[in-house]
Amino acid sequence: MVIVSKSTMNPKPENTMPDSLPVTISQQMTLLSAIRSTDDLKKLTIAELQTLADECRKEVIKIVSLNGGHFASSLGVVELTVALHHVYSTPHDKIIWDVGHQAYVHKILTERRERMQTNRQFGGLAGFPKRSESAHDAFGVGHASTSISAAAGIAVASDLAGGDEKVIAVIGDGSMTGGMAFEAMNHLGDLKSDVLVILNDNQMAISSNTGALRHHLVNISLNKTYNRARKLVWKSLSLLNNGLGDKAKKAVRKIEDGVKAALTPGAFFEALGLRYFGPIDGHNMEQLVKALKEMQTLPNPKLLHVITTKGKGFKPAEENQSKWHAHNGGFDTTTGKLLKTADTSLPPKYQEVFGEALVELALKDSTITAITAAMPSGTSLDLFQNAIPNRFYDVGIAEAHAVTFAAGLATQGFKPVFAVYSTFLQRAYDQLIHDVALQNLHVVFAIDRAGLVGEDGPTHHGAFDLSWLHAVPGLVIMAPADEQELRDMLYTALYEVKGPVAIRYPRGNGTGITLHKKFTSLPIGKAVMAREGSGLALLCMGTMTGKALEVATILEKEEINATVVNMRFLKPLDTEVIEELASRSTHFVVLEENSAIGGLGSAVIDHINSKGLNRPVLKIALPDAFVTHGNMNALYKEIGFDTPTMTEKIRQFYKEGQK
Numbered sequence: 001m002v003i004v005s006k007s008t009m010n011p012k013p014e015n016t017m018p019d020s021l022p023v024t025i026s027q028q029m030t031l032l033s034a035i036r037s038t039d040d041l042k043k044l045t046i047a048e049l050q051t052l053a054d055e056c057r058k059e060v061i062k063i064v065s066l067n068g069g070h071f072a073s074s075l076g077v078v079e080l081t082v083a084l085h086h087v088y089s090t091p092h093d094k095i096i097w098d099v100g101h102q103a104y105v106h107k108i109l110t111e112r113r114e115r116m117q118t119n120r121q122f123g124g125l126a127g128f129p130k131r132s133e134s135a136h137d138a139f140g141v142g143h144a145s146t147s148i149s150a151a152a153g154i155a156v157a158s159d160l161a162g163g164d165e166k167v168i169a170v171i172g173d174g175s176m177t178g179g180m181a182f183e184a185m186n187h188l189g190d191l192k193s194d195v196l197v198i199l200n201d202n203q204m205a206i207s208s209n210t211g212a213l214r215h216h217l218v219n220i221s222l223n224k225t226y227n228r229a230r231k232l233v234w235k236s237l238s239l240l241n242n243g244l245g246d247k248a249k250k251a252v253r254k255i256e257d258g259v260k261a262a263l264t265p266g267a268f269f270e271a272l273g274l275r276y277f278g279p280i281d282g283h284n285m286e287q288l289v290k291a292l293k294e295m296q297t298l299p300n301p302k303l304l305h306v307i308t309t310k311g312k313g314f315k316p317a318e319e320n321q322s323k324w325h326a327h328n329g330g331f332d333t334t335t336g337k338l339l340k341t342a343d344t345s346l347p348p349k350y351q352e353v354f355g356e357a358l359v360e361l362a363l364k365d366s367t368i369t370a371i372t373a374a375m376p377s378g379t380s381l382d383l384f385q386n387a388i389p390n391r392f393y394d395v396g397i398a399e400a401h402a403v404t405f406a407a408g409l410a411t412q413g414f415k416p417v418f419a420v421y422s423t424f425l426q427r428a429y430d431q432l433i434h435d436v437a438l439q440n441l442h443v444v445f446a447i448d449r450a451g452l453v454g455e456d457g458p459t460h461h462g463a464f465d466l467s468w469l470h471a472v473p474g475l476v477i478m479a480p481a482d483e484q485e486l487r488d489m490l491y492t493a494l495y496e497v498k499g500p501v502a503i504r505y506p507r508g509n510g511t512g513i514t515l516h517k518k519f520t521s522l523p524i525g526k527a528v529m530a531r532e533g534s535g536l537a538l539l540c541m542g543t544m545t546g547k548a549l550e551v552a553t554i555l556e557k558e559e560i561n562a563t564v565v566n567m568r569f570l571k572p573l574d575t576e577v578i579e580e581l582a583s584r585s586t587h588f589v590v591l592e593e594n595s596a597i598g599g600l601g602s603a604v605i606d607h608i609n610s611k612g613l614n615r616p617v618l619k620i621a622l623p624d625a626f627v628t629h630g631n632m633n634a635l636y637k638e639i640g641f642d643t644p645t646m647t648e649k650i651r652q653f654y655k656e657g658q659k
């Protein structure tokens, strides 16, 4: 195999009007609009493939500028995606995109171009690959580091069934930091199944990638001796594929292995049983196509290291890759400038209030440490990182490790705060139980994005945390009704609670309440009255309190005088308030933005039953189903969380009981 030198990195188009396409294209038509299926890509020359890539890049910029979505990651893999669909044949061959936030070009090329303007909208295309959406989406994704495991499973299934499909996992350097990726390579290397792992190395997760592997990958790219030796290795590979006899093949393979073991920084992957190739320039179509064609002929697990630039081809995104990881849309497609000025009148976001409060407290308390699993900006722990870098830890996409790491810190008298999205903490349930709760360690879980999150959809909704946290003995679980309560709950978690404690709060803006400078300790396990009433009791978790108050105001006009209680704590549950309410209420309604199974509703019903209080309870909660993607208003309407529907449900429930 010939490695293309830097000077040939951007080959000039050989002919701008391809005659190799099945359809005739007019002057105005782009190459992209002539593509009907991935079969059409097979016939394109390298220059045409590059033209197609340029058009796809423009298309991604246009789509995200209109409706928002994940951005810089797709721009970085435009050439890689085009090359993959040129060399491989999906859906027969299987491409598994890790996380899937970089798969927009894959979607455009696999018969979804016309629907891309519905991307992430209610009823439209999903923002991530989804098996039910297209046969070309080999595996459903959203969470990181799953691709190699899934690829191994698919390849083994093919081995068992005698299939001949090729299986390719495309995984970013950020996702490669996740434990599952290592576990999968360890297994795959032993299995010997035919899987190509493409390591898309752009030195970025959402923010800068972290960890020792990151430095290792930089070393590979910069190692001159290796890069010279690599040419020799690739030459031997070409020999291998060009008709040598079995004995000679073995001898060449031995030489190759020897050279690589001595010189290849990629020996790390080799040790795990994956033959390492690369690094190659992931924006050079010729190099990519050649490399992929070589990979296609090789049996067994192998890893192709591809170097790309996140945000490639859109200057603002290349210059600020983290900011442009995802975008809300509404920007100029050349300059990146916002077309409308941002609304500065909105209240601060819950995550910002959390991040600021934690810094305030940690500046006065040197035992507080902050931990993120690759989400410093999303959780606002970047504020802590800037203010107190020596007590800030970004562990990579490694939620399970983060929890046990926190447990270790806690054993030594530190107060670790792990800020993590609800959906990603699911990865670390065992660690939370076994390493933290069982040892009653004082670890604070700041559980962000609890409840529905909108456009990211079911892979990202924080729909279950109250249910699974509820089952853990000794864990204190709280949810603030507004941003002031979030500050006070953080303070309470750090200074009143002595064991494991979780605070769950939603994505997005707070209520706009005026924040006090002072922190207040909240009595543990005690609810607060938000509205006095009688007959009907509305018991709320977190921000559902605001919604319940709206409902109560509407019902008041109909002479239904509801009591609204902000429960504050799921655990310990305020059983006294439930018993007191039972003395003056005939009906209970529990409101929570969590699955109807196992959260506050279940806790209240259990207590009512255990005391023989005999009160009917209506649960207003998320359905026992995966909630789709779309904007929050559309989702709330879909599940009956809009104020009119909730009011009607509660009205009916109460009136039925009065008959």
Ligand SMILES: Cc1ncc(C[n+]2csc(CCOP(=O)(O)OP(=O)(O)O)c2C)c(N)n1
Pocket (backbone or CB within 6 Å): 073, 076, 098, 099, 101, 102, 142, 143, 144, 145, 171, 172, 173, 174, 175, 176, 200, 202, 204, 205, 206, 310, 373, 374, 375, 397, 424, 427
């Ligand atoms: C388990 C899990 N934790 C966190 C995330 C949030 N997340 C989404 S993309 C991403 C960074 C991925 O980096 P990389 O794989 O290198 O892809 P790139 O965007 O650089 O192409 C993170 C942390 C996630 N999707 N899944």
Ligand SMILES: CC(=O)[C@@H](O)[C@H](O)COP(=O)(O)O
Pocket (backbone or CB within 6 Å): 070, 099, 101, 142, 206, 325, 326, 378, 449, 453, 456, 460, 507
């Ligand atoms: C792909 C991924 O998991 C993240 O990029 C996620 O979409 C971020 O969501 P927020 O916008 O809520 O931070």
Ligand SMILES: [Mg+2]
Pocket (backbone or CB within 6 Å): 172, 173, 174, 175, 200, 201, 202, 203, 204, 205, 209
């Ligand atoms: Mg990356």
